[in-house]
Amino acid sequence: MTAPTLVDFDDVVDRYDPTLGLEVHVELSTNTKMFCGCPTTFGAEPNTQVCPTCLGLPGSLPVVNRAAVEAAIRIGLALNCSIAPWGRFARKNYFYPDMPKNFQTSQYDEPIAVDGHLDVTLEDGTSVRVEIERAHMEEDTGKSLHVGGATGRIHGAEYSLLDYNRAGVPLIEIVTKMIPGTGARAPEVARAYVTALRDLIRSLGVSDVRMDQGSMRCDVNLSLSPKGSGILGTRSETKNVNSLRSVERAVRYEMSRHAGVLDAGEKVVQETRHFQEDTATTRSGRIKETSEDYRYFPEPDLVPIAPSAEWVEELRGTLPELPWERRARIQQEWQLSDAELRDLVNADALDLVAATVDAGAPSGDARSWWVSYLSQQANTRGVALDALPITPAQLARVIELVTTGELNNKLARQVVDGVLEGEGEPDEVVASRGLAVVSDDGALIAAVDEALAAQPDVAEKIRGGKVAAAGAIVGAVMKATKGQADAKRVRELIIERCGA
Amino acid sequence: MSPESPSSGGAITRDEVAHLARLARLAVTDDELGVFAGQLDVILGAVARVGEVAAEDIPPTSHSVPLENVFRPDELRPSLTQEQALSGAPAAEDGRFRVPQILGEEQ
Numbered sequence: 001m002t003a004p005t006l007v008d009f010d011d012v013v014d015r016y017d018p019t020l021g022l023e024v025h026v027e028l029s030t031n032t033k034m035f036c037g038c039p040t041t042f043g044a045e046p047n048t049q050v051c052p053t054c055l056g057l058p059g060s061l062p063v064v065n066r067a068a069v070e071a072a073i074r075i076g077l078a079l080n081c082s083i084a085p086w087g088r089f090a091r092k093n094y095f096y097p098d099m100p101k102n103f104q105t106s107q108y109d110e111p112i113a114v115d116g117h118l119d120v121t122l123e124d125g126t127s128v129r130v131e132i133e134r135a136h137m138e139e140d141t142g143k144s145l146h147v148g149g150a151t152g153r154i155h156g157a158e159y160s161l162l163d164y165n166r167a168g169v170p171l172i173e174i175v176t177k178m179i180p181g182t183g184a185r186a187p188e189v190a191r192a193y194v195t196a197l198r199d200l201i202r203s204l205g206v207s208d209v210r211m212d213q214g215s216m217r218c219d220v221n222l223s224l225s226p227k228g229s230g231i232l233g234t235r236s237e238t239k240n241v242n243s244l245r246s247v248e249r250a251v252r253y254e255m256s257r258h259a260g261v262l263d264a265g266e267k268v269v270q271e272t273r274h275f276q277e278d279t280a281t282t283r284s285g286r287i288k289e290t291s292e293d294y295r296y297f298p299e300p301d302l303v304p305i306a307p308s309a310e311w312v313e314e315l316r317g318t319l320p321e322l323p324w325e326r327r328a329r330i331q332q333e334w335q336l337s338d339a340e341l342r343d344l345v346n347a348d349a350l351d352l353v354a355a356t357v358d359a360g361a362p363s364g365d366a367r368s369w370w371v372s373y374l375s376q377q378a379n380t381r382g383v384a385l386d387a388l389p390i391t392p393a394q395l396a397r398v399i400e401l402v403t404t405g406e407l408n409n410k411l412a413r414q415v416v417d418g419v420l421e422g423e424g425e426p427d428e429v430v431a432s433r434g435l436a437v438v439s440d441d442g443a444l445i446a447a448v449d450e451a452l453a454a455q456p457d458v459a460e461k462i463r464g465g466k467v468a469a470a471g472a473i474v475g476a477v478m479k480a481t482k483g484q485a486d487a488k489r490v491r492e493l494i495i496e497r498c499g500a
Numbered sequence: 501m502s503p504e505s506p507s508s509g510g511a512i513t514r515d516e517v518a519h520l521a522r523l524a525r526l527a528v529t530d531d532e533l534g535v536f537a538g539q540l541d542v543i544l545g546a547v548a549r550v551g552e553v554a555a556e557d558i559p560p561t562s563h564s565v566p567l568e569n570v571f572r573p574d575e576l577r578p579s580l581t582q583e584q585a586l587s588g589a590p591a592a593e594d595g596r597f598r599v600p601q602i603l604g605e606e607q
Binding site: 030031032036037038039045046047048049050051052055057063064065066067068069086088093095096097100144145146154157158159160161162163164293295298300302303304305306307 | 523524525562563565567568569570571572573574575576577578579580581582585586588593594595596597598599600601602
């Protein structure tokens with residue numbers, strides 16, 4: 001394969017208009033699969049969460065999981081969609097061993113939710129409305145392991161090994177309408193949309209939406225048209241985009257690649273591409289089968305789903321406070337400026353700060369820890385903020401120890417470091433690292449007397465009533481105690497000892 | 501479902517049979533292409549006669565039983581053991597189903 005010609009991004013947006021389309025798959029966190037009672041737990045021994053139904057054995061019959069339908073309806077409602085009063089499942093037929101049935105049970109032209117929208121806020125506060133085409137129910141596929149040939153890749157593998165634990169886990173696929181007119185901001189809009197969708201679904205409590213674990217996956221559709229022409233180009237569909245950052249990078253790369261193809265006077269091939277995390281590029285996959293090739297037909301083994309208006313309204317009543325409502329409330333409660341709120345959201349820290357506040361910490365302290373020190377730590381480690389090995393409750397305890405004077409800020413950071421290093425709970429780190437502020441008067445008085453003796457001229461000034469001079473002695477004591485003294489108490493003691 | 505039935509375009513061609521055979525992963529000889537094209541034509545012709553009596557007020561039937569909303573509570577049922585699951589597999593390895601090569605070398 002020859003490497004594609006890439007056009008500089010600025011040049012691309014000067015001469016082409018991108019059109020985005022995003023398909024997001026969300027694995028529901030129901031107890032059981034979509035059509036059978038097998039568990040959905042991540043990481044079990046291979047083929048231990050399977051039964052005749054999800055293995056597609058002859059004579060087995062699927063039955064729809066009511067909780068999955070409810071989750072689908074709630075997602076649809078939260079996305080401002082209409083809920084279809086009647087709809088059927090369909091068989092999507094294809095030969096590929098990731099589905100043992102040789103078809104995937106999905107919804108085809110009768111999705112449960114249609115025509116919604118999601119308002120998305122970009123980093124600078126600009127709001128973009130993304131129109132939702134549909135949200136439909138389907139089932140996840142099994143996991144393949146390709147053996148032999150080039151490392152782990154399907155091409156040239158000698159054979160493949162299949163684990164069907166994931167086959168049949170309920171999936172909701174959410175498809176946007178085409179998103180035109182985003183220009184140079186297309187990568188950012190794509191990322192912001194997936195972020196907003198993730199936050200929304202997380203608030204509904206129907207999925208853990210972990211891109212790193214595959215419970216949320218994004219396919220990026222992109223096409224370019226010559227600037228101002230309004231002629232829609234051929235799209236590529238990029239799969240395997242497994243982080244928010246990758247969503248952005250995949251759009252950027254595909255824009256540059258498409259422009260390279262079009263500039264050369266060639267046609268973009270309609271195909272599936274796979275995003276390569278290590279190089280931030282995409283690689284050609286199979287040429288996409290047309291929808292006709294899937295020979296969709298109504299699933300005869302499942303009866304239609306006809307949600308009554310009463311049921312839908314009942315489910316609407318269960319919608320929690322949605323992210324944008326929550327943001328508005330929090331902004332008011334914590335008295336944040338727009339910029340402060342944006343920093344919090346952009347740092348992906350809102351939930352973490354809220355949880356820390358719930359655990360008893362003041363919002364200002366919680367905010368400052370997550371947005372500055374812990375964000376830096378996450379950055380250094382190259383992990384998402386919520387993947388740092390410290391819980392909001394642990395941080396709240398550290399903040400409490402600072403408030404009560406048992407720790408100062410410098411020591412508190414060391415305690416947090418200890419927690420991040422896996423040394424246990426904050427109190428354990430304080431004990432094992434010996435980090436408590438020294439406020440024991442006996443130890444402090446000795447250090448104060450020593451410092452006064454070392455700087456007799458300063459001591460004289462203080463005795464003469466120049467209390468401000470005490471700062472130098474406080475500094476000396478702090479130094480002598482390696483920062484572990486309670487500075488306020490030290491100052492009090494100095495004044496006492498000098499009789500000032 | 502798509503309202504277009506394959507028969508609406510006239511006789512089934514050998515190319516269409518070849519395409520369907522490829523989708524179904526069936527090896528069909530050149531002679532068979534012609535035979536099946538003729539046979540499929542007859543079948544589709546028979547099915548198409550339904551269209552002659554279908555009227556605007558008769559919705560296409562996909563399910564013969566008038567049932568809707570048949571659900572199962574989200575409660576665990578016992579799964580098979582790994583050994584049971586793999587017992588009918590022609591080949592298995594490391595607790596997984598072993599299948600032949602899916603795609604050849606990259607083009």
